[in-house]
Structure formats: C-alpha cells, structure tokens
Amino acid sequence: MRSGTVAVIGKANAGKSTLVNVLVGEKIAIVSPKPQTTRDRIMGILTREEYQIAFVDTPGLFKYNNALTELMMRTTETASKEVDAILFVLDGHEGVREEDAELIKKYEALHVPMLVAFTKTDIMPKEKIPEAAKALFEWGVASDVYPVSARKGKNLKKLEEAIVSLLPEGEPLFPEDVVSDRSEKFMVAELMREKILLKYEKEIPHGVAILVNTFEKHENGAYEISLDIVCEKKNHKAILIGKQGSAIKETASFARKDMEKFLGAKVYLTVFVKVREDWRDRTALMKEFGYSEE
Numbered sequence: 596m597r598s599g600t601v602a603v604i605g606k607a608n609a610g611k612s613t614l615v616n617v618l619v620g621e622k623i624a625i626v627s628p629k630p631q632t633t634r635d636r637i638m639g640i641l642t643r644e645e646y647q648i649a650f651v652d653t654p655g656l657f658k659y660n661n662a663l664t665e666l667m668m669r670t671t672e673t674a675s676k677e678v679d680a681i682l683f684v685l686d687g688h689e690g691v692r693e694e695d696a697e698l699i700k701k702y703e704a705l706h707v708p709m710l711v712a713f714t715k716t717d718i719m720p721k722e723k724i725p726e727a728a729k730a731l732f733e734w735g736v737a738s739d740v741y742p743v744s745a746r747k748g749k750n751l752k753k754l755e756e757a758i759v760s761l762l763p764e765g766e767p768l769f770p771e772d773v774v775s776d777r778s779e780k781f782m783v784a785e786l787m788r789e790k791i792l793l794k795y796e797k798e799i800p801h802g803v804a805i806l807v808n809t810f811e812k813h814e815n816g817a818y819e820i821s822l823d824i825v826c827e828k829k830n831h832k833a834i835l836i837g838k839q840g841s842a843i844k845e846t847a848s849f850a851r852k853d854m855e856k857f858l859g860a861k862v863y864l865t866v867f868v869k870v871r872e873d874w875r876d877r878t879a880l881m882k883e884f885g886y887s888e889e
C-alpha cells in the first residue's frame with residue numbers, strides 16, 4: 596500500500612481546488628474565477644484499494660498586500676515543507692513564462708518529489724501543449740509535466756498514477772470513508788463565501804469573512820444555520836445588502852441551496868451583514884474569524 600500527503604501548490608486561480616475536487620471526487624474546496632479563493636489549507640483524501648493520497652489544497656501564490664494574504668502565503672510555504680510530494684499546478688491557457696519555471700524550480704529545490712500538472716488544456720490550442728512543456732524543460736524544470744483538464748476530466752488517471760508512484764509505502768493515514776479534514780460547519784461557511792465571490796465584484800468578496808454562530812441539526816433532520824457576513828467597509832455592506840436587501844437575499848438563497856445539497860437536508864439560513872473596519876490587517880479579528888497560524 597502506498598500512502599502520503601501531497602501539497603497542491605501554484606499561483607492564485609491556477610485551478611488547484613478544482614483539480615483536488617475532481618481527483619477526490621467530491622467538493623472539498625470552493626472554486627471561483629477570482630484569485631485568492633482558497634484561504635486555508637484543506638485536505639482532500641482519495642482512498643483506493645492500493646493507495647491513499649491526502650491532497651493538501653493551499654492558498655494560491657499571490658503578492659500580499661495585507662496581513663490576511665501574508666498569513667495565507669505562510670500557510671502555503673509551511674504546507675510545501677510538510678508533505679511527501681508536491682503537485683505544482685500551472686494554468687496552461689495563461690501561457691508559460693520563464694518566471695513560472697523559476698517558481699517551479701524554487702519548489703524543486705525543497706527536494707520533495709514533485710510533478711507539474713499543466714491544467715485547463717480544454718481551453719488552449721492543442722499544439723501549444725508540447726511547446727509549453729518544452730519551454731519549461733529548456734528553462735531548467737526537471738519535474739515531469741502532465742497536461743490535464745480538470746473540467747473535462749482529461750488525463751487525470753495518468754496524473755493520479757504518477758502521484759501515487761511518488762508516495763512512500765505505508766498504511767493509510769485516514770480511515771477510508773474520510774474525504775476531508777474539515778468540518779461541515781467550515782464547509783458551510785466556505786459555501787457562503789463562494790457565492791459571495793461569484794456574485795460580487797472587485798475588493799468586496801476578498802474583504803469578506805464568514806462567522807457561523809448557529810449550526811444545529813434538529814430532530815426532523817433539518818439544519819438551522821445562522822451566520823455573519825463580515826465585511827471591511829460601510830459602503831461594502833450597502834452593496835452586499837443591495838436595494839431593500841435584494842442582493843443579499845439572492846446570494847443567501849443561492850448559498851442555502853448548495854448547503855442543502857452538501858448536508859443532504861433542509862437548511863434554514865439566517866444571515867447578518869456586519870462591518871469590521873479593515874479586519875484583514877487586524878490579527879485579533881482575523882483570529883476571531885478563523886485565520887491564524889495553527
């Protein structure tokens with residue numbers, strides 16, 4: 596039996612969380628077209644008869660501009676050093692540059708077994724794929740490059756097999772029915788944040804934190820969930836709520852449907868929008884909202 600942990604690393608928006616979700620076969624991490632969607636390390640565990648891969652999804656690499664993103668980058672750095680292997684995810688359709696190769700080589704220098712997943716190949720011209728792999732090689736990247744499409748499920752079996760070959764022999768680290776190291780309550784907060792990322796523009800979603808105050812399962816199986824959507828500016832609050840609450844109603848309803856799908860039960864959701872001025876630069880508030888060094 597092979598078993599181990601694999602850090603999934605790459606620039607923000609590269610497609611890491613999408614890839615982890617597809618490989619595990621369940622929604623472990625939220626996904627959006629905006630960079631910096633993932634804020635925590637989240638484990639997604641794939642168990643098969645002959646192996647277990649514990650993927651560690653990480654916040655995408657991004658120049659930081661506040662205490663929260665700085666913490667996110669530290670989270671990613673730590674994750675890359677505590678694993679059996681690294682899966683570096685590169686957005687294929689963005690086109691590769693020498694700086695990508697330099698970044699990959701920085702992780703190769705950690706001397707952890709590593710592979711490169713060259714993803715989103717479904718939205719790039721086919722002939723560009725070998726060209727990109729060759730360019731990476733010429734810039735000195737030593738890791739094997741696997742072109743894949745998470746969206747179309749292309750080449751994933753090959754990638755999975757290659758990942759397994761990097762893992763040590765050993766017993767599974769997690770019971771076979773466990774797919775994530777995160778709680779249902781955490782995922783519910785993340786689903787709320789995902790809908791905000793999808794519905795609002797610019798800085799607003801990046802300045803939002805979700806605080807779940809009530810998470811209760813009633814005897815009839817339904818969940819009662821109450822949460823705060825904390826934003827960092829008064830004018831953000833107004834936009835989040837919208838005219839007569841129309842925007843927030845729509846967003847909450849969108850989130851509730853996904854929570855019901857995830858929990859497999861009816862959800863009664865109450866949301867409040869609050870302001871905590873510039874909380875992303877205030878470590879005490881960050882900690883209160885769940886963002887601190889573990």
Ligand SMILES: Nc1nc2c(ncn2[C@@H]2O[C@H](COP(=O)(O)OP(=O)(O)OP(=O)(O)O)[C@@H](O)[C@H]2O)c(=O)[nH]1
Pocket residue numbers: 605606607608609610611612613614625626627628629630631632633634653654655656714715716717718743744745746747
């Ligand atoms: N066409 C296409 N789009 C993809 C693919 N994989 C991911 N995407 C899209 O790329 C965007 C970013 O995906 P994420 O999985 O959130 O990226 P990430 O690397 O986790 O981003 P951060 O968490 O912000 O670092 C989303 O809009 C995805 O739907 C793919 O294989 N093909």
Ligand SMILES: [Mg+2]
Pocket residue numbers: 611612613624625626632633652653654655
């Ligand atoms: Mg992500």
